[in-house]
Amino acid sequence: MPRLQHALLLQAYALSPLLPLLLRVTRDLPSALNELRWLRSHVINAIPKQSLHRQHATLVKLCRRRQAAEPLQYILGSQPFGELDIRCRKGVLIPRLETEAYSQHLAEQALESKSWNGLKRKLRVLDLCSGSGCISLLLLHLLRRRMGGVDVVGWDISKQALALSNENVRHSLGPEDRGHVRYEDRDVLASTEKDMHNAEAFDIIICNPPYIHTEDSSVSRSVRKWEPGLALFPASQATGPYQSSEALSVVCAVEDIFYERVLKLATAHDVEKIVLMEVGSKEQAIRVVQLAAMFLPQATLEIWRDAPDQISESYEVASILVDDQNYSVKGSGLFRAVVARCNQHQNPS
Amino acid sequence: MFRTSWISRRCLEMIRKPASGRLRRFNSTVTQSSFSPALLARARGMAIEHDKLSKETAETFDAKTSKRIGELKGVAEALKEWEDAQESMSELQGLLKDPTTDAELRDLAADDLNSTAAALDALAKRLATSLMPKHPFEDMPCLIEIRPGAGGGEAAIFAGDLLRMYTAYCSRKGLRSTLLKYDTADGAQGENAPLAEAIIEVESPGAYGELRSEAGIHRVQRVPVTEKQGRTHTSAVSVLVLPSLPTSGSEGLEMHEVDLNDPTSDYYVNPADVRTDVMRARGAGGQHVNTTDSAVRLTHIPTNTVVSMQDGRSQHQNRAKAWLLLRSRLAQAKKEAREEEVVALRRNVIGVAKMGRGDKVRTYNYGQQRVSDHRSGITVYNLDDVMEGGAELNKVIQSVKEWLGEREIEMLLTENEIYSKKK
Ligand SMILES: C[S@@+](CC[C@H](N)C(=O)[O-])C[C@H]1O[C@@H](n2cnc3c(N)ncnc32)[C@H](O)[C@@H]1O
Numbered sequence A: 001m002p003r004l005q006h007a008l009l010l011q012a013y014a015l016s017p018l019l020p021l022l023l024r025v026t027r028d029l030p031s032a033l034n035e036l037r038w039l040r041s042h043v044i045n046a047i048p049k050q051s052l053h054r055q056h057a058t059l060v061k062l063c064r065r066r067q068a069a070e071p072l073q074y075i076l077g078s079q080p081f082g083e084l085d086i087r088c089r090k091g092v093l094i095p096r097l098e099t100e101a102y103s104q105h106l107a108e109q110a111l112e113s114k115s116w117n118g119l120k121r122k123l124r125v126l127d128l129c130s131g132s133g134c135i136s137l138l139l140l141h142l143l144r145r146r147m148g149g150v151d152v153v154g155w156d157i158s159k160q161a162l163a164l165s166n167e168n169v170r171h172s173l174g175p176e177d178r179g180h181v182r183y184e185d186r187d188v189l190a191s192t193e194k195d196m197h198n199a200e201a202f203d204i205i206i207c208n209p210p211y212i213h214t215e216d217s218s219v220s221r222s223v224r225k226w227e228p229g230l231a232l233f234p235a236s237q238a239t240g241p242y243q244s245s246e247a248l249s250v251v252c253a254v255e256d257i258f259y260e261r262v263l264k265l266a267t268a269h270d271v272e273k274i275v276l277m278e279v280g281s282k283e284q285a286i287r288v289v290q291l292a293a294m295f296l297p298q299a300t301l302e303i304w305r306d307a308p309d310q311i312s313e314s315y316e317v318a319s320i321l322v323d324d325q326n327y328s329v330k331g332s333g334l335f336r337a338v339v340a341r342c343n344q345h346q347n348p349s
Numbered sequence B: 001m002f003r004t005s006w007i008s009r010r011c012l013e014m015i016r017k018p019a020s021g022r023l024r025r026f027n028s029t030v031t032q033s034s035f036s037p038a039l040l041a042r043a044r045g046m047a048i049e050h051d052k053l054s055k056e057t058a059e060t061f062d063a064k065t066s067k068r069i070g071e072l073k074g075v076a077e078a079l080k081e082w083e084d085a086q087e088s089m090s091e092l093q094g095l096l097k098d099p100t101t102d103a104e105l106r107d108l109a110a111d112d113l114n115s116t117a118a119a120l121d122a123l124a125k126r127l128a129t130s131l132m133p134k135h136p137f138e139d140m141p142c143l144i145e146i147r148p149g150a151g152g153g154e155a156a157i158f159a160g161d162l163l164r165m166y167t168a169y170c171s172r173k174g175l176r177s178t179l180l181k182y183d184t185a186d187g188a189q190g191e192n193a194p195l196a197e198a199i200i201e202v203e204s205p206g207a208y209g210e211l212r213s214e215a216g217i218h219r220v221q222r223v224p225v226t227e228k229q230g231r232t233h234t235s236a237v238s239v240l241v242l243p244s245l246p247t248s249g250s251e252g253l254e255m256h257e258v259d260l261n262d263p264t265s266d267y268y269v270n271p272a273d274v275r276t277d278v279m280r281a282r283g284a285g286g287q288h289v290n291t292t293d294s295a296v297r298l299t300h301i302p303t304n305t306v307v308s309m310q311d312g313r314s315q316h317q318n319r320a321k322a323w324l325l326l327r328s329r330l331a332q333a334k335k336e337a338r339e340e341e342v343v344a345l346r347r348n349v350i351g352v353a354k355m356g357r358g359d360k361v362r363t364y365n366y367g368q369q370r371v372s373d374h375r376s377g378i379t380v381y382n383l384d385d386v387m388e389g390g391a392e393l394n395k396v397i398q399s400v401k402e403w404l405g406e407r408e409i410e411m412l413l414t415e416n417e418i419y420s421k422k423k
Helices: A006-015 A019-026 A029-046 A052-067 A072-076 A097-112 A134-143 A159-172 A193-199 A221-226 A246-251 A254-267 A282-295 B002-016 B021-033 B037-059 B063-097 B103-131 B152-172 B207-214 B252-256 B315-350 B383-387 B391-422
Strands: A078-081 A084-087 A123-128 A150-156 A181-185 A204-207 A273-278 A300-307 A319-322 A325-330 A332-342 B142-148 B177-184 B195-202 B216-222 B233-243 B274-278 B296-300 B305-309 B360-365 B370-373
Touching: A006 A019, A006 A029, A019 A029, A019 A052, A029 A052, A029 A072, A052 A072, A072 A078, A078 A097, A078 A134, A078 B315, A084 A134, A084 A159, A097 A134, A097 A204, A097 A273, A097 A300, A097 A332, A097 B315, A123 A134, A123 A254, A134 A150, A134 A159, A134 A181, A134 A204, A150 A159, A159 A181, A193 A254, A204 A254, A254 A273, A254 A282, A254 A332, A282 A300, A282 A319, A282 A332, B037 B063, B037 B103, B063 B103, B103 B391, B142 B152, B142 B207, B142 B315, B152 B177, B152 B195, B152 B207, B152 B216, B152 B233, B152 B383, B152 B391, B177 B315, B207 B233, B207 B391, B233 B315, B274 B315, B296 B315, B305 B315, B360 B383, B370 B383, B370 B391, B383 B391
Parallel strands: A123 A150, A123 A204, A150 A181, A204 A273, A300 A325, B216 B360
Antiparallel strands: A078 A084, A273 A332, A300 A332, A319 A325, B142 B195, B142 B233, B177 B195, B216 B233, B274 B296, B296 B305, B360 B370
């Protein structure tokens, strides 16, 4: 990491002696200023009736923690996600802005979908690798007003994640919605025949799996040091109960092991289905498109960028050719999700 | 209509001959009381509508209709009284004109004519007031934007003083206000940090009507804390007051009947015209980084209006606030553009300058502990109470509102004159 400019540090120091501490993590002054403001109001709100002196001491302590690259969300204990406030805690991945953007966009599409609009029954959502529960809770929050309502199930293997997501049900949802979500201790990689059968009934399968290669150098210091490896790096599980099939190893990299499982869960269906999988790079997006084309040959596939609802920049392509097939690429930013739509009358492959 | 004024002028000539002090006074009143045909036509049209609707509602009740009737009622009544007075005027004038009228009756009629003329004057004013169109945004909540202008650091400090002044004033008047945006010049924190831009949202309905007269340049004259030689500096802060659209579902929405999706509404912004930019994570994004940057920037492409919001941790909220701000700014611009034409006409005729964001409206002089408003001409000597948003500030604001009301009636009358001259 390049060293911070001396002048910038001095400028920051002149504004507040605490800013240089934050600047080491945020790398730019406006973000450091924002973080200082949030930390300050957190100290004032979270621990009221403290003397000014004590408040300042607490603030200094929090800035020190931040200087050590601890995520602000762990220090403050939360992250806004759409209209929701999601609790965050060490041991569970922090919800990301990109995840928020596609979850929101997916909910909008679900509300506009012609075939789902007339549907009188509940829409069923499966959130694989649910973590803090941010995705499933936001979808529930956005879809609960639709005519038939919505039911959400989340799977994760981390005890800490499951505990936190259950806590978030109480924290971020109104009492009337809490009965419509359930988190289960399930291993996505070891899904059984029964799981497959259960998955059939879901209208939306969404998954933000661990997808980073262990050696990837673009992982920030804060993420690597503070966030759980189980949520980020799939490699540790590649030798577990899951063995990649030979055919797949042709297209798959080791960090892709979850996608095949997710797609398998989506193959059996007798309802219209949307499958959305978050990806970490353009290369990964292309591999996942290849995989999806194998598992769901009838499905319509597309790629969503970071901001799927935004107008593309002139230099951003609107479609991409993979194995002689053209797939549309929506929105603006980096390739962030692969979306598959399966129509109703389609035989399980 | 035209005949009425013509007749009265004829009568005037006739009675002018026996020149008496009383009659001369009368002469001046009559000229004021005679209405421009356009204004009168408008009043008559409204009265007719009032009668028609009143008959209709007798059969079917409709909330919208009865609201309209309420709006028209004042005009209809004022017009009726004015017309009655006008009629007795012509009768009296008829008497005076008639050569067979005996001298005693003539004296009596002249006397009556005088008092009727005085009453007519008051009635004409009342009619004009009732015709005064209510400001279209009068009932709305508002945004107050405060920005330091010329004068450097001192202006920024005074901007902070004004922010506190308005916040205190709102809470004194029972108006709900929240700080929507607070940017300090150099990011410093705390009570006395110099301000770069602050936006207060005053959510109570009617806040725009209450505070719109505060828009303009506020000037401060004092010795800045940073000034070592004790010299008095003059700095300026600009205050912008925008009508603000209540968020959907809130109480105000039905009241203003403004529909975000109605293209004819000032608040309609075509989403296709707005470009959204969010701060993107450097590098790979996604799981690779846990950024906290939630800034949102909106650009209205046709007008190149840019608003950005980064104060909150929630991108969702920053976006909602940015939209609120963009809508308000564009609505204000639309309204100003519409007024521009009329304003130009007015300026030509009576030289009334537009009171807008560019005009110096008030001076706060610390040395003399006084606050003077350059529009109403009021000066108060309890500066501290003004800065605390107290009763003295209320006095100043009310005086400006009155002044503004008078100007608007004046303009309405002039507008009609221009209109009838052009015809
Ligand atoms: C990238 S995080 C996503 C969390 C959350 N959905 C979000 O978007 O913020 C991946 C999650 O997958 C969970 N996980 C890892 N391996 C798993 C497995 N084999 N089966 C189920 N969940 C797993 C981790 O505990 C972690 O919570």
